Amino acid sequence: MKVLYLNGPNLNMLGIREPTIYGALTLKQIEHQVQEKAQELGIQIEFRQSNHEGSLIDWIHEASGIFDAIILNAGAYTHTSIAIRDAVSSIKVPVVEIHLSNVHAREEFRKKSFIAPVCAGVIAGFGAESYTLALIAVSGLLAKQHH
Numbered sequence: 001m002k003v004l005y006l007n008g009p010n011l012n013m014l015g016i017r018e019p020t021i022y023g024a025l026t027l028k029q030i031e032h033q034v035q036e037k038a039q040e041l042g043i044q045i046e047f048r049q050s051n052h053e054g055s056l057i058d059w060i061h062e063a064s065g066i067f068d069a070i071i072l073n074a075g076a077y078t079h080t081s082i083a084i085r086d087a088v089s090s091i092k093v094p095v096v097e098i099h100l101s102n103v104h105a106r107e108e109f110r111k112k113s114f115i116a117p118v119c120a121g122v123i124a125g126f127g128a129e130s131y132t133l134a135l136i137a138v139s140g141l142l143a144k145q146h147h
Contacts, residue, residue, distance in 0.1 A: 001042065003138055004067040005034070005131070006056055007049035008075035014100075022100050023127045030128045037132045041139050053081055060087040060095075069120075069138040070095045071131070078103070078113045089118040094141060096134045099124035 007027060010017060015026035025033075031047045038045045046067075050056055056074065063070055070088075072095050077084050088095045095118070102125030103110040116122050120141055123130045 001069075001139070001142060002044045002046070002067045003038070003135065004059070004063050004070045005031070005045060005047045006059055006070060006072045006074070007047065008056055008073060008077045009051040010075055011073060012049050012051065021106075025128050030131050033128060034131045034135060037135055041135065043135065043139060045135070053077055053083060057083055057087040060084070060091060063093050064091050067093060068142055069093060071098055071134045071138060072096070072115065072119075073098045073100070073131075074115055078115055079109055080114070082114055085114040085118055088115055094120040094138070094145075096120055096138055096141075097122045097124075098130045098134045100127050100130055101125060 011027055014022055014030070015024055027049060034045060048059055056077065060070065070093055074081065074084055074097070078097065097113065097115050097119045121137060123134050123137065126133055
C-alpha cells in the first residue's frame with residue numbers, strides 16, 4: 001500500500017510560522033513521525049510540498065495507478081481552490097483532507113472547504129497528530145475496499 005502526502009503553501013514554514021497555531025515541529029519532523037507509523041502499518045509513504053497550485057494539481061493527477069490514497073493538507077488552497085477540488089474529483093484515488101489547526105474554530109473564511117465535499121473524510125485540529133490519524137484512517141478505508 002502506497003500513500004502520497006501532499007502539502008500546500010506555507011507548510012514549508014512549519015516550526016517557524018505561528019507555532020502557537022501550527023505547532024513547533026517542521027514538516028520534516030512530522031514526516032519522520034508519520035514514517036514510524038507507516039512502517040508499523042506496512043504502508044509506504046511519500047511526502048511532497050509545494051507553494052504552487054499547479055504542482056499540487058499535477059501530483060493529484062499523477063497519483064492514479066501509483067498511490068492507493070492521498071492525504072492532502074492544501075493549506076490556504078483549501079478555502080480558495082476550485083481547481084484542486086476538481087483535480088481531486090477527477091481521480092478514483094481516495095483523498096483525505098487534513099489540517100493541523102481546527103479550522104472551524106478560526107477565522108470565518110477558514111470554515112469553508114472547497115475540497116472536503118469530494119474527499120473521503122477530513123481530519124482537523126490535532127496538530128501534527130492529524131497526519132498520523134489520517135494514515136490510520138486511510139489504512140482502514142483501504143482495508144474495507146479490499147474486502
